Amino acid sequence: VSTEAEASAGDVAKLIDQIRAEKIPAVFMENISDPRLLDRIASETDAKIGGTLYSDALSPAGGPAATYLDMMDYNVRTLVAALRT
Known part of the structure; x- marks a missing residue:
């Protein structure tokens, strides 16, 4: 999902399917993004x-x-901590 443009419902559905299929353990927010999506x-x-x-x-x-x-440094520590659990 990009901060450049609003994601369509289809884009979000594809992303959800991909996260499920690949068993992605964590997703991350950007500090300037709306967290609702x-x-x-x-x-x-x-x-x-x-x-x-x-x-x-x-x-x-x-x-x-x-x-x-x-x-x-902060981003690397955040990524590692989330992906280790």
Whole structure:
């Protein structure tokens, strides 16, 4: 699912089918995205929401991804933690 355009119902259905077929353990949100679609996808599959990733925007100063290096470190730790369980 892209943050560039709203996903169609057909796109979402295909994604849900793919997550089920491939037994994807976790899906991730972007810090600038509306979580409602991902909540729906997670509720209709066995995937859990693995956390929020930073991609197009850093966190505020003092947050977990205030610099590019902090963002990369945070994203890797979030991915690993979600996929290990």
